[in-house]
Amino acid sequence: MAETMVAGVRQVQGPAWDLSDEYPSPQSPEVAAELDALSALLDTFAEHNEVIVAQIDVLPDLTPDTAESVLSGAAALYGASEEASRLLGNVLVYANCLLSVDANDEQAHALQGRLQGYQKRYAELAEPLSQFVELASDAVIERYLENPQVADCAFQVRHARKRRHEHLSLNEENLISGLSQDGVHAWGRLYSQLSSTLSCEVLVGNEPQNMGIAEANGLLQKPEEHVRRAAWQGINDAWETQEESCAAAINAIAGWRLELNRKRSKQQDVHFLDAPVHMNRIGRATLDALLEACEEKAPLARRAALAMARATGRERLGPWDMRAPAPVLSGTAEVIEFEDAVQLIAGAYAEVDPAMGEFVNMMVERRWIEGTVSSNKRPGAYCTGFAKSRNPRVYMTYTGSSSDVITLAHELGHAFHSWVMRDLSDSQRSYGMSLAETASTFGETTVRDALFNRAADAAGQFDILWEEVSALPSFMLNIPARYSFEKAFYEQRAERPLRPVELKKLMSDAWMQWYADSISEPDPMFWASKLHFYISGLSFYNFPYLFGYLFSMGVYLRREAMGVDFYPRYVALLRDTGRMTAEQLAETHLDVRLDDAQFWRTTIEALEPRVARFEALVDELVA
Ligand SMILES: [Zn+2]
The missing domain is CATH 1.20.140.70 (Oligopeptidase f, N-terminal domain)
Known part of the structure:
Protein backbone atom coordinates (compact mmCIF):
# COMPACT_ATOMS: atom_id res chain seq x y z
CA MET A 1 0.00 0.00 0.00
CA ALA A 2 2.93 2.31 0.69
CA GLU A 3 3.55 3.00 -3.01
CA THR A 4 0.09 4.39 -3.58
CA MET A 5 0.40 7.16 -1.02
CA VAL A 6 2.79 9.91 -0.15
CA ALA A 7 4.99 8.79 2.73
CA GLY A 8 3.41 9.53 6.07
CA VAL A 9 0.22 10.99 4.65
CA ARG A 10 -2.87 9.03 5.57
CA GLN A 11 -5.78 8.94 3.22
CA VAL A 12 -9.44 8.02 3.46
CA GLN A 13 -9.78 5.90 0.30
CA GLY A 14 -8.70 2.30 0.16
CA PRO A 15 -5.67 0.83 -1.61
CA ALA A 16 -5.51 -0.56 -5.14
CA TRP A 17 -5.43 -4.34 -5.36
CA ASP A 18 -2.58 -6.32 -6.82
CA LEU A 19 -3.46 -8.88 -9.49
CA SER A 20 0.11 -9.42 -10.71
CA ASP A 21 0.58 -12.71 -8.86
CA GLU A 22 -2.14 -14.14 -11.13
CA TYR A 23 -1.10 -12.72 -14.53
CA PRO A 24 1.21 -9.86 -15.60
CA SER A 25 -1.29 -8.51 -18.17
CA PRO A 26 -4.19 -9.62 -20.41
CA GLN A 27 -1.86 -9.90 -23.38
CA SER A 28 0.92 -11.69 -21.54
CA LEU A 168 -39.01 -36.46 -19.81
CA SER A 169 -37.46 -38.24 -22.74
CA LEU A 170 -34.25 -36.84 -24.14
CA ASN A 171 -36.07 -35.68 -27.28
CA GLU A 172 -38.72 -33.92 -25.25
CA GLU A 173 -36.11 -32.26 -23.03
CA ASN A 174 -34.23 -31.03 -26.11
CA LEU A 175 -37.43 -29.71 -27.61
CA ILE A 176 -38.32 -27.84 -24.41
CA SER A 177 -34.93 -26.20 -24.05
CA GLY A 178 -34.97 -25.29 -27.74
CA LEU A 179 -38.42 -23.72 -27.59
CA SER A 180 -37.83 -21.97 -24.26
CA GLN A 181 -35.55 -19.38 -25.89
CA ASP A 182 -38.49 -17.86 -27.73
CA GLY A 183 -40.95 -19.04 -25.11
CA VAL A 184 -40.42 -18.44 -21.39
CA HIS A 185 -37.10 -16.59 -21.82
CA ALA A 186 -38.57 -14.28 -24.45
CA TRP A 187 -41.11 -13.04 -21.89
CA GLY A 188 -38.27 -12.35 -19.48
CA ARG A 189 -36.40 -10.43 -22.17
CA LEU A 190 -39.52 -8.44 -23.02
CA TYR A 191 -39.65 -7.30 -19.41
CA SER A 192 -35.96 -6.27 -19.42
CA GLN A 193 -36.57 -4.34 -22.60
CA LEU A 194 -39.60 -2.60 -21.11
CA SER A 195 -37.81 -1.65 -17.92
CA SER A 196 -34.76 -0.28 -19.73
CA THR A 197 -36.72 1.78 -22.28
CA LEU A 198 -39.64 2.92 -20.12
CA SER A 199 -39.48 6.52 -18.97
CA CYS A 200 -41.46 8.18 -16.25
CA GLU A 201 -42.37 11.64 -15.08
CA VAL A 202 -41.23 12.62 -11.60
CA LEU A 203 -42.27 15.84 -9.90
CA VAL A 204 -39.00 17.39 -8.73
CA GLY A 205 -39.93 20.54 -6.84
CA ASN A 206 -42.80 21.89 -8.93
CA GLU A 207 -41.27 20.76 -12.21
CA PRO A 208 -42.19 17.44 -13.79
CA GLN A 209 -38.99 15.80 -15.02
CA ASN A 210 -38.75 13.01 -17.54
CA MET A 211 -36.31 10.24 -16.70
CA GLY A 212 -35.65 6.52 -17.13
CA ILE A 213 -36.88 4.01 -14.57
CA ALA A 214 -33.32 3.31 -13.37
CA GLU A 215 -32.74 6.97 -12.59
CA ALA A 216 -36.08 7.24 -10.81
CA ASN A 217 -35.21 4.12 -8.82
CA GLY A 218 -32.08 5.95 -7.67
CA LEU A 219 -34.29 8.71 -6.24
CA LEU A 220 -35.89 6.16 -3.91
CA GLN A 221 -32.69 6.34 -1.86
CA LYS A 222 -32.76 10.11 -1.44
CA PRO A 223 -33.08 11.55 2.06
CA GLU A 224 -36.09 13.77 1.25
CA GLU A 225 -39.37 11.97 1.68
CA HIS A 226 -41.24 14.05 -0.95
CA VAL A 227 -38.61 13.15 -3.56
CA ARG A 228 -38.92 9.43 -2.82
CA ARG A 229 -42.69 9.65 -2.87
CA ALA A 230 -42.73 11.52 -6.20
CA ALA A 231 -40.32 8.98 -7.71
CA TRP A 232 -42.45 6.07 -6.49
CA GLN A 233 -45.57 7.69 -7.93
CA GLY A 234 -43.85 8.37 -11.25
CA ILE A 235 -42.51 4.81 -11.47
CA ASN A 236 -45.91 3.29 -10.71
CA ASP A 237 -47.73 5.55 -13.19
CA ALA A 238 -45.26 4.48 -15.88
CA TRP A 239 -45.68 0.78 -15.13
CA GLU A 240 -49.44 1.20 -15.15
CA THR A 241 -49.25 2.26 -18.82
CA GLN A 242 -47.59 -1.14 -19.48
CA GLU A 243 -49.78 -3.23 -17.21
CA GLU A 244 -51.29 -5.35 -20.00
CA SER A 245 -47.84 -6.27 -21.33
CA CYS A 246 -46.54 -7.01 -17.83
CA ALA A 247 -49.58 -9.12 -17.02
CA ALA A 248 -49.13 -11.02 -20.29
CA ALA A 249 -45.48 -11.66 -19.41
CA ILE A 250 -45.98 -12.72 -15.78
CA ASN A 251 -48.94 -14.94 -16.75
CA ALA A 252 -46.96 -16.56 -19.56
CA ILE A 253 -43.89 -17.22 -17.40
CA ALA A 254 -45.97 -18.84 -14.64
CA GLY A 255 -48.17 -20.63 -17.18
CA TRP A 256 -45.14 -22.10 -18.91
CA ARG A 257 -43.78 -23.45 -15.63
CA LEU A 258 -47.12 -24.84 -14.47
CA GLU A 259 -47.68 -26.61 -17.79
CA LEU A 260 -44.18 -28.04 -17.70
CA ASN A 261 -44.73 -29.28 -14.14
CA ARG A 262 -47.95 -30.96 -15.27
CA LYS A 263 -46.06 -32.74 -18.03
CA ARG A 264 -43.34 -33.71 -15.58
CA SER A 265 -45.81 -35.17 -13.08
CA LYS A 266 -45.99 -38.64 -14.65
CA GLN A 267 -44.24 -40.42 -11.78
CA GLN A 268 -45.22 -38.08 -8.96
CA ASP A 269 -46.85 -34.66 -8.67
CA VAL A 270 -44.48 -31.77 -9.32
CA HIS A 271 -45.30 -28.65 -7.31
CA PHE A 272 -44.28 -25.14 -8.33
CA LEU A 273 -42.20 -24.84 -5.13
CA ASP A 274 -40.20 -28.03 -5.80
CA ALA A 275 -37.65 -26.43 -8.12
CA PRO A 276 -36.87 -23.32 -6.01
CA VAL A 277 -36.67 -25.34 -2.80
CA HIS A 278 -34.38 -27.94 -4.41
CA MET A 279 -32.18 -25.24 -5.85
CA ASN A 280 -31.70 -23.77 -2.38
CA ARG A 281 -30.95 -27.20 -0.95
CA ILE A 282 -33.70 -27.03 1.63
CA GLY A 283 -36.93 -29.00 2.08
CA ARG A 284 -40.54 -27.82 1.95
CA ALA A 285 -40.93 -28.46 5.69
CA THR A 286 -38.09 -26.03 6.39
CA LEU A 287 -39.63 -23.37 4.17
CA ASP A 288 -42.97 -23.79 5.93
CA ALA A 289 -41.37 -23.60 9.39
CA LEU A 290 -39.49 -20.45 8.40
CA LEU A 291 -42.64 -18.70 7.13
CA GLU A 292 -44.67 -19.88 10.11
CA ALA A 293 -42.22 -18.37 12.61
CA CYS A 294 -41.94 -15.25 10.52
CA GLU A 295 -45.68 -14.71 10.47
CA GLU A 296 -45.93 -15.28 14.18
CA LYS A 297 -43.12 -12.82 14.88
CA ALA A 298 -44.09 -10.23 12.25
CA PRO A 299 -45.17 -7.78 15.01
CA LEU A 300 -41.48 -7.33 15.94
CA ALA A 301 -40.62 -6.32 12.37
CA ARG A 302 -43.63 -3.97 12.37
CA ARG A 303 -42.34 -2.38 15.58
CA ALA A 304 -39.05 -1.74 13.78
CA ALA A 305 -40.90 -0.18 10.82
CA LEU A 306 -42.99 2.03 13.13
CA ALA A 307 -39.90 3.21 15.00
CA MET A 308 -38.25 4.07 11.67
CA ALA A 309 -41.32 6.06 10.70
CA ARG A 310 -41.24 7.89 14.04
CA ALA A 311 -37.57 8.75 13.50
CA THR A 312 -38.58 10.56 10.32
CA GLY A 313 -41.42 12.41 12.05
CA ARG A 314 -44.24 10.32 10.64
CA GLU A 315 -46.71 7.84 11.99
CA ARG A 316 -46.15 5.15 9.35
CA LEU A 317 -43.77 4.34 6.54
CA GLY A 318 -44.92 4.57 2.93
CA PRO A 319 -44.10 2.01 0.22
CA TRP A 320 -41.64 4.64 -1.13
CA ASP A 321 -39.56 4.39 2.07
CA MET A 322 -38.23 0.87 1.56
CA ARG A 323 -34.73 2.08 0.74
CA ALA A 324 -34.72 5.39 2.61
CA PRO A 325 -31.40 6.33 4.20
CA ALA A 326 -31.09 7.08 7.91
CA PRO A 327 -32.33 10.59 8.67
CA VAL A 328 -29.40 12.84 9.60
CA LEU A 329 -29.70 13.53 13.31
CA SER A 330 -26.14 14.67 13.97
CA GLY A 331 -24.33 17.53 12.26
CA THR A 332 -21.58 15.64 10.52
CA ALA A 333 -21.10 12.00 9.74
CA GLU A 334 -17.82 10.56 10.96
CA VAL A 335 -15.24 9.74 8.29
CA ILE A 336 -13.32 6.54 8.94
CA GLU A 337 -9.99 6.21 7.15
CA PHE A 338 -9.34 2.90 5.43
CA GLU A 339 -6.58 1.92 7.84
CA ASP A 340 -8.85 2.54 10.80
CA ALA A 341 -11.62 0.53 9.18
CA VAL A 342 -9.23 -2.39 8.73
CA GLN A 343 -8.18 -2.17 12.37
CA LEU A 344 -11.76 -2.05 13.50
CA ILE A 345 -12.78 -5.04 11.38
CA ALA A 346 -9.68 -7.07 12.28
CA GLY A 347 -10.36 -6.32 15.95
CA ALA A 348 -14.00 -7.37 15.77
CA TYR A 349 -13.16 -10.50 13.75
CA ALA A 350 -10.35 -11.36 16.20
CA GLU A 351 -12.82 -11.36 19.08
CA VAL A 352 -14.48 -14.35 17.43
CA ASP A 353 -11.07 -15.95 17.01
CA PRO A 354 -7.55 -14.53 16.53
CA ALA A 355 -7.31 -16.44 13.22
CA MET A 356 -10.15 -14.36 11.82
CA GLY A 357 -8.37 -11.12 12.71
CA GLU A 358 -5.17 -12.42 11.13
CA PHE A 359 -7.12 -13.24 7.98
CA VAL A 360 -8.23 -9.60 7.65
CA ASN A 361 -4.66 -8.38 8.08
CA MET A 362 -3.42 -10.89 5.51
CA MET A 363 -5.98 -9.62 2.97
CA VAL A 364 -4.58 -6.11 3.43
CA GLU A 365 -0.90 -7.08 3.49
CA ARG A 366 -1.17 -9.18 0.35
CA ARG A 367 -3.05 -6.35 -1.32
CA TRP A 368 -6.09 -8.43 -2.12
CA ILE A 369 -8.53 -5.57 -1.47
CA GLU A 370 -9.48 -2.95 -4.07
CA GLY A 371 -10.82 0.17 -2.40
CA THR A 372 -9.68 3.17 -4.45
CA VAL A 373 -11.99 5.98 -5.55
CA SER A 374 -12.10 6.53 -9.33
CA SER A 375 -14.66 7.55 -11.91
CA ASN A 376 -13.71 4.64 -14.19
CA LYS A 377 -14.68 2.06 -11.60
CA ARG A 378 -17.85 0.03 -11.73
CA PRO A 379 -20.22 0.70 -8.86
CA GLY A 380 -20.97 -1.90 -6.20
CA ALA A 381 -18.96 -4.34 -4.14
CA TYR A 382 -18.22 -8.03 -4.50
CA CYS A 383 -15.90 -10.80 -3.45
CA THR A 384 -14.35 -13.07 -6.03
CA GLY A 385 -11.54 -15.58 -6.15
CA PHE A 386 -9.01 -17.12 -8.50
CA ALA A 387 -9.76 -20.75 -9.18
CA LYS A 388 -6.16 -21.89 -9.52
CA SER A 389 -4.45 -20.17 -6.60
CA ARG A 390 -7.70 -20.11 -4.58
CA ASN A 391 -6.77 -16.59 -3.51
CA PRO A 392 -9.75 -14.30 -2.87
CA ARG A 393 -10.15 -10.65 -3.83
CA VAL A 394 -12.51 -8.01 -2.42
CA TYR A 395 -13.74 -5.21 -4.64
CA MET A 396 -15.37 -1.95 -3.55
CA THR A 397 -15.04 1.82 -3.59
CA TYR A 398 -14.08 2.90 -0.09
CA THR A 399 -15.04 6.48 0.80
CA GLY A 400 -14.99 6.32 4.60
CA SER A 401 -18.66 6.17 5.57
CA SER A 402 -19.80 3.74 8.23
CA SER A 403 -21.79 1.87 5.59
CA ASP A 404 -18.53 1.42 3.63
CA VAL A 405 -17.02 -0.17 6.73
CA ILE A 406 -20.00 -2.53 6.91
CA THR A 407 -19.67 -3.34 3.19
CA LEU A 408 -15.98 -4.12 3.64
CA ALA A 409 -16.80 -6.36 6.62
CA HIS A 410 -19.49 -8.08 4.55
CA GLU A 411 -17.20 -8.80 1.58
CA LEU A 412 -14.38 -9.91 3.88
CA GLY A 413 -16.88 -12.39 5.33
CA HIS A 414 -17.37 -13.87 1.84
CA ALA A 415 -13.59 -13.94 1.40
CA PHE A 416 -13.17 -15.76 4.73
CA HIS A 417 -15.77 -18.31 3.66
CA SER A 418 -13.84 -19.11 0.49
CA TRP A 419 -10.52 -19.06 2.39
CA VAL A 420 -11.56 -21.79 4.84
CA MET A 421 -12.70 -23.90 1.85
CA ARG A 422 -9.57 -23.36 -0.20
CA ASP A 423 -8.29 -26.94 0.06
CA LEU A 424 -11.60 -28.48 -1.05
CA SER A 425 -12.36 -29.59 -4.58
CA ASP A 426 -14.33 -27.24 -6.80
CA SER A 427 -17.46 -29.36 -6.68
CA GLN A 428 -17.48 -29.09 -2.88
CA ARG A 429 -16.97 -25.36 -2.89
CA SER A 430 -20.18 -24.31 -4.58
CA TYR A 431 -23.18 -23.68 -2.36
CA GLY A 432 -26.77 -22.57 -2.85
CA MET A 433 -28.02 -19.04 -2.46
CA SER A 434 -29.63 -19.85 0.90
CA LEU A 435 -26.20 -20.41 2.48
CA ALA A 436 -24.18 -17.94 0.42
CA GLU A 437 -24.63 -15.04 2.83
CA THR A 438 -23.83 -16.94 6.04
CA ALA A 439 -20.27 -15.69 6.51
CA SER A 440 -20.91 -12.21 5.08
CA THR A 441 -23.87 -11.44 7.32
CA PHE A 442 -21.92 -12.89 10.23
CA GLY A 443 -18.95 -10.59 9.51
CA GLU A 444 -21.24 -7.64 9.00
CA THR A 445 -23.09 -8.16 12.29
CA THR A 446 -19.84 -8.61 14.22
CA VAL A 447 -18.46 -5.34 12.90
CA ARG A 448 -21.76 -3.49 13.29
CA ASP A 449 -21.73 -4.37 16.98
CA ALA A 450 -18.16 -3.03 17.21
CA LEU A 451 -19.11 0.18 15.39
CA PHE A 452 -22.06 0.62 17.72
CA ASN A 453 -19.85 0.27 20.79
CA ARG A 454 -17.37 2.84 19.53
CA ALA A 455 -19.95 5.42 18.38
CA ALA A 456 -19.23 8.73 20.11
CA ASP A 457 -22.82 9.65 20.92
CA ALA A 458 -26.46 8.68 20.60
CA ALA A 459 -26.66 10.15 17.08
CA GLY A 460 -23.73 7.98 15.98
CA GLN A 461 -25.37 4.92 17.51
CA PHE A 462 -28.59 5.80 15.74
CA ASP A 463 -26.95 5.62 12.30
CA ILE A 464 -25.59 2.14 12.98
CA LEU A 465 -28.84 0.84 14.48
CA TRP A 466 -30.95 2.28 11.66
CA GLU A 467 -29.18 0.07 9.14
CA GLU A 468 -29.42 -2.93 11.40
CA VAL A 469 -33.06 -2.50 12.37
CA SER A 470 -34.19 -1.67 8.82
CA ALA A 471 -33.20 -5.23 7.89
CA LEU A 472 -36.21 -6.53 9.84
CA PRO A 473 -38.97 -4.96 7.72
CA SER A 474 -36.94 -5.68 4.55
CA PHE A 475 -36.43 -9.36 5.24
CA MET A 476 -39.38 -10.19 7.48
CA LEU A 477 -42.18 -8.15 5.85
CA ASN A 478 -41.19 -7.21 2.31
CA ILE A 479 -39.77 -10.60 1.30
CA PRO A 480 -42.67 -12.60 2.78
CA ALA A 481 -45.12 -10.25 1.01
CA ARG A 482 -43.41 -11.12 -2.31
CA TYR A 483 -43.54 -14.80 -1.41
CA SER A 484 -47.23 -14.70 -0.41
CA PHE A 485 -48.09 -12.87 -3.62
CA GLU A 486 -46.18 -15.30 -5.83
CA LYS A 487 -47.64 -18.36 -4.09
CA ALA A 488 -51.22 -17.08 -4.34
CA PHE A 489 -50.58 -16.07 -7.95
CA TYR A 490 -49.37 -19.54 -8.96
CA GLU A 491 -52.33 -21.15 -7.23
CA GLN A 492 -54.80 -18.95 -9.09
CA ARG A 493 -52.87 -19.03 -12.37
CA ALA A 494 -53.35 -22.78 -12.45
CA GLU A 495 -57.02 -22.00 -13.16
CA ARG A 496 -56.61 -19.11 -15.60
CA PRO A 497 -54.46 -16.04 -16.41
CA LEU A 498 -55.02 -13.10 -14.06
CA ARG A 499 -56.07 -9.63 -15.21
CA PRO A 500 -53.97 -6.59 -14.18
CA VAL A 501 -56.67 -5.50 -11.73
CA GLU A 502 -56.53 -8.92 -10.06
CA LEU A 503 -52.74 -8.83 -9.85
CA LYS A 504 -52.93 -5.41 -8.17
CA LYS A 505 -55.43 -6.70 -5.65
CA LEU A 506 -53.36 -9.80 -4.94
CA MET A 507 -50.24 -7.70 -4.37
CA SER A 508 -52.04 -5.17 -2.15
CA ASP A 509 -53.49 -7.97 -0.04
CA ALA A 510 -50.05 -9.53 0.39
CA TRP A 511 -48.58 -6.18 1.48
CA MET A 512 -51.32 -5.51 4.00
CA GLN A 513 -51.18 -9.07 5.34
CA TRP A 514 -47.51 -8.62 6.26
CA TYR A 515 -47.09 -4.90 6.92
CA ALA A 516 -50.53 -4.44 8.54
CA ASP A 517 -50.64 -1.10 10.41
CA SER A 518 -46.92 -0.39 9.95
CA ILE A 519 -47.46 1.03 6.46
CA SER A 520 -49.63 3.86 5.14
CA GLU A 521 -50.68 2.08 1.95
CA PRO A 522 -49.75 -0.98 -0.13
CA ASP A 523 -47.71 -1.05 -3.35
CA PRO A 524 -50.24 -2.39 -5.89
CA MET A 525 -47.90 -2.18 -8.92
CA PHE A 526 -45.06 -4.06 -7.20
CA TRP A 527 -45.79 -7.18 -9.32
CA ALA A 528 -44.91 -5.10 -12.40
CA SER A 529 -42.08 -2.94 -11.06
CA LYS A 530 -40.06 -5.73 -9.40
CA LEU A 531 -37.62 -7.47 -11.70
CA HIS A 532 -37.51 -10.63 -9.58
CA PHE A 533 -40.93 -11.81 -10.81
CA TYR A 534 -39.68 -11.81 -14.40
CA ILE A 535 -36.44 -13.78 -14.11
CA SER A 536 -37.26 -16.55 -16.55
CA GLY A 537 -34.59 -18.92 -15.25
CA LEU A 538 -35.83 -19.18 -11.66
CA SER A 539 -38.97 -18.63 -9.63
CA PHE A 540 -39.57 -17.57 -6.02
CA TYR A 541 -36.44 -15.50 -5.95
CA ASN A 542 -37.54 -14.15 -2.59
CA PHE A 543 -37.51 -16.67 0.28
CA PRO A 544 -33.76 -17.38 -0.12
CA TYR A 545 -33.14 -13.81 1.10
CA LEU A 546 -35.23 -14.39 4.23
CA PHE A 547 -33.70 -17.81 4.84
CA GLY A 548 -30.17 -16.47 4.36
CA TYR A 549 -30.70 -13.54 6.72
CA LEU A 550 -32.30 -15.48 9.57
CA PHE A 551 -30.00 -18.48 9.18
CA SER A 552 -26.89 -16.31 9.46
CA MET A 553 -28.38 -14.42 12.41
CA GLY A 554 -29.07 -17.82 13.98
CA VAL A 555 -25.42 -18.77 13.48
CA TYR A 556 -24.26 -15.43 14.88
CA LEU A 557 -26.43 -15.76 17.95
CA ARG A 558 -24.94 -19.16 18.78
CA ARG A 559 -21.55 -17.56 19.20
CA GLU A 560 -22.33 -16.54 22.76
CA ALA A 561 -24.06 -19.78 23.69
CA MET A 562 -21.24 -21.99 22.43
CA GLY A 563 -18.33 -19.96 23.82
CA VAL A 564 -14.91 -21.40 22.94
CA ASP A 565 -16.51 -24.25 21.02
CA PHE A 566 -17.99 -21.82 18.56
CA TYR A 567 -15.11 -21.01 16.22
CA PRO A 568 -14.10 -24.56 15.21
CA ARG A 569 -17.74 -25.44 14.67
CA TYR A 570 -18.31 -22.26 12.66
CA VAL A 571 -15.40 -23.07 10.35
CA ALA A 572 -16.58 -26.68 10.02
CA LEU A 573 -20.06 -25.40 9.12
CA LEU A 574 -18.68 -23.06 6.45
CA ARG A 575 -16.56 -25.87 5.00
CA ASP A 576 -19.62 -28.08 4.63
CA THR A 577 -21.84 -25.50 2.88
CA GLY A 578 -21.03 -27.08 -0.50
CA ARG A 579 -21.58 -30.70 0.47
CA MET A 580 -24.63 -30.76 2.74
CA THR A 581 -28.23 -29.63 2.64
CA ALA A 582 -29.01 -26.70 4.91
CA GLU A 583 -30.84 -29.08 7.27
CA GLN A 584 -27.87 -31.45 7.54
CA LEU A 585 -25.57 -28.50 8.09
CA ALA A 586 -27.67 -27.11 10.95
CA GLU A 587 -28.11 -30.46 12.60
CA THR A 588 -24.42 -31.38 12.35
CA HIS A 589 -22.87 -28.09 13.39
CA LEU A 590 -25.51 -26.21 15.37
CA ASP A 591 -27.53 -29.07 16.88
CA VAL A 592 -30.77 -27.53 15.61
CA ARG A 593 -33.55 -28.58 13.27
CA LEU A 594 -34.49 -26.12 10.54
CA ASP A 595 -37.83 -27.79 9.83
CA ASP A 596 -38.88 -26.92 13.37
CA ALA A 597 -40.27 -23.37 13.67
CA GLN A 598 -38.67 -23.12 17.12
CA PHE A 599 -35.20 -22.43 15.69
CA TRP A 600 -36.51 -19.53 13.62
CA ARG A 601 -38.68 -18.28 16.48
CA THR A 602 -35.78 -18.09 18.96
CA THR A 603 -33.58 -16.43 16.35
CA ILE A 604 -36.14 -13.70 15.74
CA GLU A 605 -36.79 -13.28 19.47
CA ALA A 606 -33.09 -12.70 20.02
CA LEU A 607 -33.31 -9.65 17.73
CA GLU A 608 -35.85 -7.99 20.04
CA PRO A 609 -33.30 -6.18 22.26
CA ARG A 610 -31.87 -4.51 19.16
CA VAL A 611 -35.29 -3.19 18.19
CA ALA A 612 -35.93 -2.05 21.78
CA ARG A 613 -32.58 -0.24 21.84
CA PHE A 614 -33.50 1.50 18.59
CA GLU A 615 -36.92 2.52 19.93
CA ALA A 616 -35.28 3.99 23.03
CA LEU A 617 -32.81 5.95 20.89
CA VAL A 618 -35.65 7.31 18.74
CA ASP A 619 -37.46 8.42 21.91
CA GLU A 620 -34.29 10.13 23.09
CA LEU A 621 -33.35 11.83 19.82
CA VAL A 622 -36.70 12.60 18.25
CA ALA A 623 -38.66 13.96 21.16
ZN1 LIG B 1 -23.05 -10.85 0.02
Missing part, protein backbone atom coordinates in the same frame (compact mmCIF):
# COMPACT_ATOMS: atom_id res chain seq x y z
CA PRO A 29 2.31 -15.06 -22.68
CA GLU A 30 1.02 -16.47 -19.37
CA VAL A 31 -2.60 -15.80 -20.38
CA ALA A 32 -1.97 -17.15 -23.88
CA ALA A 33 -0.43 -20.32 -22.44
CA GLU A 34 -3.47 -20.78 -20.19
CA LEU A 35 -5.83 -20.54 -23.15
CA ASP A 36 -3.70 -22.96 -25.18
CA ALA A 37 -3.86 -25.46 -22.34
CA LEU A 38 -7.60 -24.97 -22.18
CA SER A 39 -7.97 -25.58 -25.93
CA ALA A 40 -5.93 -28.76 -25.72
CA LEU A 41 -8.00 -29.95 -22.79
CA LEU A 42 -11.28 -29.26 -24.56
CA ASP A 43 -10.01 -31.29 -27.52
CA THR A 44 -9.77 -34.33 -25.26
CA PHE A 45 -13.47 -33.92 -24.34
CA ALA A 46 -14.58 -34.97 -27.79
CA GLU A 47 -13.11 -38.47 -27.61
CA HIS A 48 -14.46 -39.16 -24.10
CA ASN A 49 -17.84 -37.77 -25.13
CA GLU A 50 -18.04 -40.20 -28.04
CA VAL A 51 -18.35 -43.16 -25.67
CA ILE A 52 -21.26 -41.56 -23.82
CA VAL A 53 -23.06 -40.12 -26.83
CA ALA A 54 -22.94 -43.50 -28.61
CA GLN A 55 -24.86 -45.10 -25.71
CA ILE A 56 -27.06 -42.17 -24.70
CA ASP A 57 -30.30 -43.93 -25.68
CA VAL A 58 -29.54 -46.98 -23.59
CA LEU A 59 -28.01 -45.11 -20.60
CA PRO A 60 -30.94 -45.80 -18.23
CA ASP A 61 -30.74 -49.53 -18.99
CA LEU A 62 -27.02 -49.99 -18.42
CA THR A 63 -25.84 -51.97 -15.40
CA PRO A 64 -22.52 -51.39 -13.62
CA ASP A 65 -21.11 -54.27 -15.68
CA THR A 66 -22.35 -53.18 -19.10
CA ALA A 67 -21.50 -49.53 -18.34
CA GLU A 68 -17.78 -50.05 -17.98
CA SER A 69 -16.65 -47.95 -20.95
CA VAL A 70 -19.23 -45.26 -20.17
CA LEU A 71 -18.06 -45.19 -16.55
CA SER A 72 -14.42 -44.68 -17.43
CA GLY A 73 -15.37 -42.08 -20.06
CA ALA A 74 -17.49 -40.22 -17.50
CA ALA A 75 -14.72 -40.27 -14.89
CA ALA A 76 -12.20 -38.93 -17.41
CA LEU A 77 -14.68 -36.23 -18.41
CA TYR A 78 -15.25 -35.22 -14.81
CA GLY A 79 -11.53 -34.71 -14.26
CA ALA A 80 -11.11 -32.81 -17.52
CA SER A 81 -14.15 -30.69 -16.85
CA GLU A 82 -12.96 -29.69 -13.36
CA GLU A 83 -9.60 -28.69 -14.83
CA ALA A 84 -11.16 -26.82 -17.74
CA SER A 85 -13.53 -24.85 -15.53
CA ARG A 86 -10.58 -23.96 -13.31
CA LEU A 87 -8.55 -22.60 -16.24
CA LEU A 88 -11.48 -20.82 -17.81
CA GLY A 89 -12.69 -19.43 -14.47
CA ASN A 90 -9.26 -18.13 -13.61
CA VAL A 91 -8.92 -16.05 -16.77
CA LEU A 92 -12.56 -14.93 -16.63
CA VAL A 93 -12.16 -13.64 -13.07
CA TYR A 94 -8.97 -11.86 -14.12
CA ALA A 95 -10.69 -10.06 -17.03
CA ASN A 96 -13.63 -9.16 -14.84
CA CYS A 97 -11.40 -7.76 -12.07
CA LEU A 98 -9.59 -5.55 -14.59
CA LEU A 99 -12.84 -4.28 -16.09
CA SER A 100 -14.28 -3.52 -12.66
CA VAL A 101 -11.44 -1.13 -11.93
CA ASP A 102 -11.33 0.36 -15.42
CA ALA A 103 -14.38 -0.07 -17.62
CA ASN A 104 -12.30 1.25 -20.55
CA ASP A 105 -9.53 -1.35 -20.29
CA GLU A 106 -9.44 -2.36 -23.98
CA GLN A 107 -7.08 -5.31 -23.46
CA ALA A 108 -9.39 -6.72 -20.80
CA HIS A 109 -12.40 -6.23 -23.09
CA ALA A 110 -10.60 -8.11 -25.85
CA LEU A 111 -9.75 -10.95 -23.48
CA GLN A 112 -13.31 -11.16 -22.20
CA GLY A 113 -14.57 -11.26 -25.78
CA ARG A 114 -12.20 -14.09 -26.66
CA LEU A 115 -13.34 -16.06 -23.63
CA GLN A 116 -16.95 -16.13 -24.82
CA GLY A 117 -16.01 -18.64 -27.51
CA TYR A 118 -14.33 -20.87 -24.92
CA GLN A 119 -17.34 -20.62 -22.60
CA LYS A 120 -19.73 -21.68 -25.33
CA ARG A 121 -17.52 -24.56 -26.42
CA TYR A 122 -17.05 -25.73 -22.84
CA ALA A 123 -20.81 -25.63 -22.12
CA GLU A 124 -21.53 -27.77 -25.20
CA LEU A 125 -18.79 -30.27 -24.47
CA ALA A 126 -19.86 -30.66 -20.84
CA GLU A 127 -23.44 -31.60 -21.80
CA PRO A 128 -22.96 -35.40 -22.27
CA LEU A 129 -21.49 -35.72 -18.76
CA SER A 130 -24.50 -34.02 -17.21
CA GLN A 131 -26.77 -36.28 -19.23
CA PHE A 132 -24.92 -39.29 -17.90
CA VAL A 133 -25.33 -38.01 -14.33
CA GLU A 134 -29.05 -37.47 -14.88
CA LEU A 135 -29.93 -40.56 -16.93
CA ALA A 136 -27.86 -43.43 -15.58
CA SER A 137 -29.45 -45.87 -13.14
CA ASP A 138 -28.81 -45.64 -9.38
CA ALA A 139 -26.55 -48.71 -9.48
CA VAL A 140 -24.40 -47.21 -12.24
CA ILE A 141 -24.15 -43.88 -10.44
CA GLU A 142 -23.15 -45.54 -7.18
CA ARG A 143 -20.41 -47.40 -9.05
CA TYR A 144 -19.37 -44.10 -10.65
CA LEU A 145 -19.09 -42.43 -7.23
CA GLU A 146 -16.97 -45.29 -5.86
CA ASN A 147 -14.17 -44.02 -8.08
CA PRO A 148 -11.90 -41.96 -5.76
CA GLN A 149 -11.30 -39.44 -8.57
CA VAL A 150 -15.01 -38.72 -8.71
CA ALA A 151 -16.07 -39.23 -5.09
CA ASP A 152 -15.76 -35.51 -4.32
CA CYS A 153 -18.87 -34.68 -6.30
CA ALA A 154 -21.06 -37.27 -4.56
CA PHE A 155 -23.26 -34.74 -2.77
CA GLN A 156 -23.82 -32.66 -5.90
CA VAL A 157 -24.65 -35.68 -8.04
CA ARG A 158 -27.04 -37.23 -5.50
CA HIS A 159 -28.73 -33.90 -4.89
CA ALA A 160 -29.19 -33.21 -8.61
CA ARG A 161 -30.71 -36.67 -9.05
CA LYS A 162 -33.43 -36.01 -6.46
CA ARG A 163 -35.50 -34.44 -9.22
CA ARG A 164 -34.91 -37.28 -11.68
CA HIS A 165 -38.55 -38.32 -11.56
CA GLU A 166 -39.34 -35.10 -13.43
CA HIS A 167 -37.31 -36.00 -16.50
